[in-house]
Amino acid sequence: MSAPKNMIVAQSGGPSPVINNTLRGIIEMASDLDNIGTVYGAHHGIEGVLKEELINLSDQPADEISLLRYTPAAGSIGTCRYKLKDWQNEDFDRVIEVFKAHNIGYFIYIGGNDSMDTANKMALMAQERGLDLIGIGGPKTIDNDVGDSEFKLIDHTPGYASTAKYWMHMVQYANEENQGSSPADPVLVMQAMGRKIGYIPAAARLADPHREMPLQIYLAESPCSLEELHQNVNEQLKKDGRCMVVISEGFNVGDIGEVKDSFGHTSFSSSQITVAQTVTNYLNQNGLAAKGAARCNVSGTDQRHAMAYASSVDLDEAYHAGQTAALLASKRESGFMSTILRNDGPVYSVRYDKAPLAEVANSERTFPKEWITANGYDVTDDFIRYAKPLLGEGMVSLPMIDGRQRMTRLQPMFADQKLAAYVPQADRQKAPK
Incomplete structure (x- = not known):
């Protein structure tokens, strides 16, 4: 009887607080499946495959794998923003060589739309070239933008709920400060992640479901001019003497010197100036209907690694x-992403199923227009009913040693390299015109 095929798991794009628990689920389940051999983690995503840097995850101490539940971001096996594009034939050839050299029969890519597209391309290409490879997607994105707008492919993505919970608490804390310091600092502008879609800034409403705070929420999907925003803030100041603004990093305030990554996505935290600072400057320059000045907070990558x-x-x-x-991999259901679907009924529950990678890769979720209030700077109760059950009731209890959190520390068990060294194609060659 031939030996079971091995598996490679890789992560791509921005991490999340819970991405490693998806990895843990794969490792622990695969260990109980007879037709899956060694599970390798690609060091820094698809780049790790290209460079033949494969971490043996099956032979790691069980305690370290267990601690993946409490270890945020992607430091354990690494992620990347390297995209396999159609013209990169040498990269595709190299991936096939690595898979053959290490008896790989299963490939799982944890990520968003681009990752699902890559997983699908890998499975199809391998089959065309005579390699028996099962390609599976694992959903991940804090933006909640994977899937369709009707929530039929997936209800929500792992990672979103934790970032939403982060924002719920941040707005609660900010309200306490703003309430106390409003004579001097009546306006606080807070910038949330979300390039094109408003699920993260919308989560600010979860801090105040009964609308008792002087809170305004501006999504990328509901643009207005800076002049209109200024008027809205001043109306709030006349009414309450203070105002908190949560605004999407993708809200259109004009040119801010955007920097783009290899996926073509804007990296707002790398840009020349932030949306929140632009809004704050405009408010202060054009005057507030209360004494004092506007200030701003710009949360960064802490939104996706705040494990607490x-x-x-x-x-x-x-x-x-x-x-x-x-x-799905064990059952040889290639070309699918594992998915989370919400069950009907008043009590929140979900079921786990599959969605075709091709449909996921080609879909584009939008924030429902009917969840944006008529004034354009708030979200409706329907959004609250959607998001609130995802947060849970209590806070996660983290393992601590000597006052510091104990996180996974994998041993450097790399597979022996069997091929010549390789430099990824995009790192040495520009795309053809």
Whole structure:
């Protein structure tokens, strides 16, 4: 009887607080499946495959794998923003060579739309070239932008709920400060992640579901001019004497010197000036209807690695999504992403299923227009009903040693390299015109 095929798991794009629990779900489920051999982690995503840097995850100490539940971001096996594009034939050839050299029969890519597209391309290309490869996607994105707008492919993605919970607490804390310091600092502008879609800034409303705070929320999907925003803030100041503004990093305030990554996505935290600072400057330059000045807070990558604010629901669902991905691979259901679907009924529950990678890769979720209020700077109760069950009730209890959080520390068990060294094609060659 031939030896079972091995598996490579890779992560791509921005990390999340719960991405490693999806990885843990894959590793632990695969260990119980007879037709899956060694599970390797590609060091820094698809770049690790190209460079033949494969971490043996099956032989790691069980305690370290278990701690992946409490380890945020992607430091354990690494992520990347390297995209395999159609013209990169040498890269595709190299991937096939690495898969053959290490007896790889299963490939799971944890990520967003671009990652699902890559996983789908890999599976199809391998089959065309005579390699028996099962390609599976594992959902991940804090933006909640994977899937369709009707929530039929996936209800929500692992990672979103934890970032939403982070924002719920940040707005609560900010309200306490703004309430106390408003004679001097009546306006606080807070910038949230979300290039094109408003699920993250919308989560600010979860801090105040009964609308008792002087809170305005500006999504990228509901643009207005700076002049109109200024008027809205001043109306709030006349009414309450203070105002908190949560605004999407993708809100259009004109040119801010955007920097783009290799996926073509804008990296707002790398740009020349932030949206929040632009708005704050405009408010102060054009005058407030209260004494004092506007200030701003710009949250950065802490939104996706603040483990203390992780949602317990998100952690559990991320794990089960990973388990489902491994099961799909074992059943040879290539070309699918493990998915989370919400059950009908008044009590929140979900089921785990599959969605075709091609449909996921070609879909584009939008924030429902009917969830944006008529004034354009708030979200409706329907959004609250959608998002609130995802957060869980309590706070995650983290393992601590000597006052510091204990996180996974994988041993450097790399597979022996069998091929010549390789430089990824995009790092040495420009795309053809």
